[in-house]
Amino acid sequence: MGAMNELIDRAAVDRLVRVLADVAPGVAWTRVAGAGASLDDLSLRERTDHVSRGLLADLAAAGEADYSTAARTFRSALRDAAFTGWTIWPVTESAVTLALGSAGSDDFEDCLLLLAELTPRLTGEFAIRRLLAADLDRALAVVLTWTAHPDEHVRRLASEGTRPYLPWAVRIPGLIQRPEATLPILDALYRDPVDYVRRSVANHLNDLARHSPEAVLATAAAWAAAPDANTSWVLRHGLRTLVKKAHPGALALQGFAPASLAVTPPRLDRDTVTLPADLGFEFEISNTGAGPARLAVDYVVHYMKANGSQSEKVFKLAALTLDPGETRTMTKRHAFRQMTTRVHHPGSHALELQINGVRYAPTEFVVEV
Template sequence: MGVMNELINRENVGMLAKILAEAAPGSHWPHVVAAASELDLLSLRARTDAVSRALLADLRLLPDPGYPTAARAFRSALTAAGFTGWILWPVSEAAVTLALEAGSGADPGKDFDDCLALLAELTPRLTGEFAVRRLLAADLERSLQAIQGWTVHPDEHVRRLASEGTRPYLPWAVRVPGIVLAPEATIPLLDALYRDPSDYVRRSAANHLNDVARHAPALVVATAQRWLSAPDSNTAPVVRHGLRTLIKNAHPGALALLGFVPASIAVNGPRLDRDSLALPGELAFDFEISNTGPADARLAVDYVVHYVKANGTRSAKVFKIGALTLAAGETRSVTKRHAFRQMTTRVHHAGVHALELQINGIRHGHTEFQVRV
């Protein structure tokens, strides 16, 4: 994480102050300059917040403080090649803060709308997916109306922002309750993007659909079915990626949509290469699947590790192996290795773990083994 923290550092914060001074003649940015020397012990998110606060403090010292002045400075700074990269995260957050503060005047939404446009202008230099979420939380309907227009923008980064910025569970980002409570609200964005010419955009749309599956699986299956009824050459992989969590969770509708229907099979295994391992270590296992039915069988093959939790109970996590098609009477052998090591995202605990297979949503061959920490 230390390397990630350095995405915002003394050098680029100092450069930001210089660029803004040139972009807004007569302006001074002492708080930004001071912030550059106060970052060393902070995380990336904390650095973003510190620089954003410094930007706001300096902007409020200008003769005409407020969102319009900030927006002019930031747009002027876009002419500088150095106005790019992660230093734009605090810039976008500062712009949103000022836009949300502007609630008076003949059109209180003018700054709000312009801030959305500004994020679209900034996002080719660095994604505005984090900052836009505060605008979505403040006025979901107004934001989505503008964001729908981004789906036909000529820049792929802006089109991706339409999908990525509105994801229900975007990593590192604040939640937008309205998007979770009204999962259908962002489907029109995905409808416009799932056949996008850019794989960068399509992958975001698939990840967004997978996010929605966490709280609205029926909507996701219906959406994927609709897409598959009018596909292009990229639709099938987009749908597979968008349904991946539902497949791991053995959702019947998702399995059927991808052709993983109940099949007559025999499973031999899994066989583990050891019954005990110490961390860090690897567990190897193998198994055979036989198609005992009279027709070809399309199979989604996964495996499940039942991890021991701190309280001694176990929690299952599904891992993907792949899709297989077996002819009638065919047997296929599969070998796999699974690594066990301590990570920031998964803390291992000593105890009796278990492994089993999951084929077309059905569990097979529950086998236990010991992990020593």
């Protein structure tokens, strides 16, 4: 995350100060400048909050800490092409803070519109979360209109900003408790002409699958009945977690029916993996049935945990079709590296194949750290 933290650095904050000073010369902006000079050892999120506090303090010191005045300043800054990049994040957070504290009856909706205006410069998907948390239905009524917006960044914000499990973002309980709330947004966007938007829709659908698989499958079936040239990809990506979990409905919707197969156990290129290393393996799949077999081929790694138990993770390997009597040799290398997202522990592990949701005999190996 070190490189990510530097997305908001002193130079970026200094550019922000210069832009704001041009459009609001009556504000000193000294606290923002000071925040830019004191970012060391802060994460990207912490830097965002630090700069946002400076923005709010400078606006307050100048007597301009009401939402409408700040919004005019930020909109004026949009005339400058330098008003862009990751320092837009603290700007959006500041606008939301002021809107939520405002007594103005229209400031909530106007803040949503401001985020839509800012999001082409840098996504407003993080700041919008607090507006969703404050009044989900009020916010979604505006967000739904963005699905017809001419700017692809705004259309993507409609889907990405309302994802139940958006990375880096705070959780919104209402989005998890009410999966139907955002389905109209996805219905309006799954055939969007821009891949950037469709990818967000697929990721949003995959998020919903974590807690509402039946609603996701009903939605996916409706899309499959009214597809365009890109719908098959959207569904494949949106149903990927359910397919990995061997959900029968998701497998069937993707055309992965029960099949007659002969599958050899995975042959490993070593019995012991000493980190860091790659584990190579291969196996054969034979179609012993009378018709073609469309196959979702995954593999499962059973990792040793610190407490001596194992946890599994399913990885996608391939989707393929085998003719009757056809045999295919499959090969793969799996990396074992210590990462912040996965800490490896020494001991017994196993590798198992999963084809169309059916598990086959695992092969064990040892990891040395």
